[in-house]
Amino acid sequence: MKILAISTLLMIVVASLAVSASAADAEPEGCMVLVDYGNGKVLWTTVYGQESMNAFNVTVKAAEQLGLDLDYSESAYGVFVNGIEGVMGDWPNEWWHFWIWDSIGEEWDVASEGPSSTPAQDIAAIGWSYVMDRADFTSQSPIATPDHKYPWTSMRHDLLSTGASQIGFSGTVDLEWNRDLGNGPISSSVVAAGDRLFVLTSGIYNWTDMIYESPPILSCLDRTGDEVWNATIEGAMFEIASPLIAGGIVVIPSTNGVVYAFNAENGMPQWDAAIGSSANGVTSSPILYRNQIIVGGGDGKLYSFAENGSVLWSTQLSSSIYFSSPSARDGVIYIGSEEGKLHAVAANGTGEIWNLTVGGKVRSAPLLLEDEVVVTYSTYEGIVAVDGGVVAAAYDGEEIWRVDVNATSSSAAETDSGIIVSSRDGLTMVSLSGQVQWKTDLGAPITGSPSVANDTIYAVTAEEQSRLVAVDLTGAVVWSYALEPEQYSMCSPTISDDTLYVTSDNGHVYAISLSETEDTGMDPFVLSAVIALALTIPILVIINYIWRRRRG
Numbered sequence: 001m002k003i004l005a006i007s008t009l010l011m012i013v014v015a016s017l018a019v020s021a022s023a024a025d026a027e028p029e030g031c032m033v034l035v036d037y038g039n040g041k042v043l044w045t046t047v048y049g050q051e052s053m054n055a056f057n058v059t060v061k062a063a064e065q066l067g068l069d070l071d072y073s074e075s076a077y078g079v080f081v082n083g084i085e086g087v088m089g090d091w092p093n094e095w096w097h098f099w100i101w102d103s104i105g106e107e108w109d110v111a112s113e114g115p116s117s118t119p120a121q122d123i124a125a126i127g128w129s130y131v132m133d134r135a136d137f138t139s140q141s142p143i144a145t146p147d148h149k150y151p152w153t154s155m156r157h158d159l160l161s162t163g164a165s166q167i168g169f170s171g172t173v174d175l176e177w178n179r180d181l182g183n184g185p186i187s188s189s190v191v192a193a194g195d196r197l198f199v200l201t202s203g204i205y206n207w208t209d210m211i212y213e214s215p216p217i218l219s220c221l222d223r224t225g226d227e228v229w230n231a232t233i234e235g236a237m238f239e240i241a242s243p244l245i246a247g248g249i250v251v252i253p254s255t256n257g258v259v260y261a262f263n264a265e266n267g268m269p270q271w272d273a274a275i276g277s278s279a280n281g282v283t284s285s286p287i288l289y290r291n292q293i294i295v296g297g298g299d300g301k302l303y304s305f306a307e308n309g310s311v312l313w314s315t316q317l318s319s320s321i322y323f324s325s326p327s328a329r330d331g332v333i334y335i336g337s338e339e340g341k342l343h344a345v346a347a348n349g350t351g352e353i354w355n356l357t358v359g360g361k362v363r364s365a366p367l368l369l370e371d372e373v374v375v376t377y378s379t380y381e382g383i384v385a386v387d388g389g390v391v392a393a394a395y396d397g398e399e400i401w402r403v404d405v406n407a408t409s410s411s412a413a414e415t416d417s418g419i420i421v422s423s424r425d426g427l428t429m430v431s432l433s434g435q436v437q438w439k440t441d442l443g444a445p446i447t448g449s450p451s452v453a454n455d456t457i458y459a460v461t462a463e464e465q466s467r468l469v470a471v472d473l474t475g476a477v478v479w480s481y482a483l484e485p486e487q488y489s490m491c492s493p494t495i496s497d498d499t500l501y502v503t504s505d506n507g508h509v510y511a512i513s514l515s516e517t518e519d520t521g522m523d524p525f526v527l528s529a530v531i532a533l534a535l536t537i538p539i540l541v542i543i544n545y546i547w548r549r550r551r552g
Contacts, residue, residue: 040158
């Protein structure tokens with residue numbers, strides 16, 4: 001009986017030590033920190049032990065954890081953050097703004113004091129966002145929140161058109177849900193922010209009677225796929241452009257030549273602006289830059305709208321802009337045209353700065369990298385695309401390199417290994433110097449643009465039964481998922497939080513979970529202690545058995 005008593009005591013001691021150690025080692029709930037560059041790129045980290053810190057101390061620790069250079073100055077009024085990772089403020093036009101998360105109201109509040117005067121003890125999250133002259137957008141707090149950290153607010157994710165999210169997962173395929181919106185094909189991409197998704201259907205066309213039985217509809221879904229509201233786009237036809245989330249409104253370009261804005265919360269119409277006829281419609285997906293909604297018109301003009309829908313300026317660039325969407329950086333907007341040119345336009349409305357003849361037709365969104373701007377182009381025989389390539393230009397408009405990769409009219413995406421381009425048989429990786437690194441034959445063309453997250457490339461094939469394909473940075477296919485019911489798909493994948501969204505001409509929206517592992521919710525030390533106990537018990541049973549046998 002002694003051994004049983006000792007065994008029981010030992011288990012109690014081990015369990016007590018596990019609980020005590022777990023309590024001692026368990027970190028308190030930390031303070032989340034957001035770094036929002038104002039161009040769509042956001043970074044998150046969590047700082048622990050903030051009880052003894054102020055918000056500036058937390059900011060310094062967060063910068064260390066993220067590996068970011070922090071530029072700041074001290075004065076009698078406290079600490080002022082001048083720049084983060086080389087992105088410097090230019091007061092009063094551009095600056096890093098300090099926010100505090102209101103956990104009760106679930107919104108970002110303007111900080112009433114500077115970071116060095118703000119105790120961090122009871123703050124769940126703080127945010128730093130780079131504000132770029134957005135005075136008219138009074139509610140322009142960060143779109144990213146602690147509950148929904150990674151929004152995707154425009155077709156190519158950010159102002160640089162990288163098509164890349166900063167989400168930290170590798171992921172495996174797991175269908176969460178698919179929703180048939182029942183209103184014809186969906187060629188546009190989903191946009192996402194907070195707990196809302198927005199998608200534009202094309203309407204139902206009766207090919208027998210050659211009439212539209214149902215016009216396009218903008219649908220607002222929650223993250224489970226349930227519809228919250230919808231809005232009909234009268235007079236429009238087959239839609240291919242994607243919506244834009246701009247503060248509290250959703251902006252819709254339409255093939256009827258009108259740009260629409262709806263209240264993001266309830267779907268009520270806010271304004272509409274005609275910038276062309278149905279003959280040359282709007283197929284360019286808009287962006288929000290420096291207090292302006294920027295979109296290319298089918299009439300070949302680049303347009304800038306204010307929040308209330310008034311036209312701030314327009315610049316004639318070509319005879320037509322088809323599908324190419326704008327990108328923006330350092331006060332300049334870049335877009336392609338049907339005349340095969342890449343255009344650089346001043347964001348202040350003073351007109352075109354330069355243009356470069358690329359060749360073919362430029363229907364892609366320019367990808368803005370550190371030292372160069374990259375566009376894909378396609379050449380056509382009639383309406384059939386027969387060839388295409390990639391061109392890189394310096395920011396002064398001088399061509400740096402070009403390579404023929406049989407590219408489609410879709411946009412390139414940025415990866416850590418180079419530039420990923422869709423082609424007529426799969427995907428191609430091109431280095432920053434214009435060298436082809438690899439080609440992956442997927443057995444079908446990719447007409448939508450690829451998207452990237454955590455070293456994984458996602459693209460949708462355009463075939464009778466389209467597939468969502470994941471490819472790693474070496475070109476190896478990680479997995480492939482066939483969309484059902486079978487139909488062609490021309491969308492670009494959207495990646496928001498831990499979910500990937502795609503659409504298809506079958507009228508469905510698909511939500512694919514990309515979570516790598518399931519969180520057990522158990523503290524690692526407690527889990528280790530439980531495993532230790534599980535291993536200790538059979539050993540003690542064996543010892544007890546041997547001891548009893550020896551006693552005879």
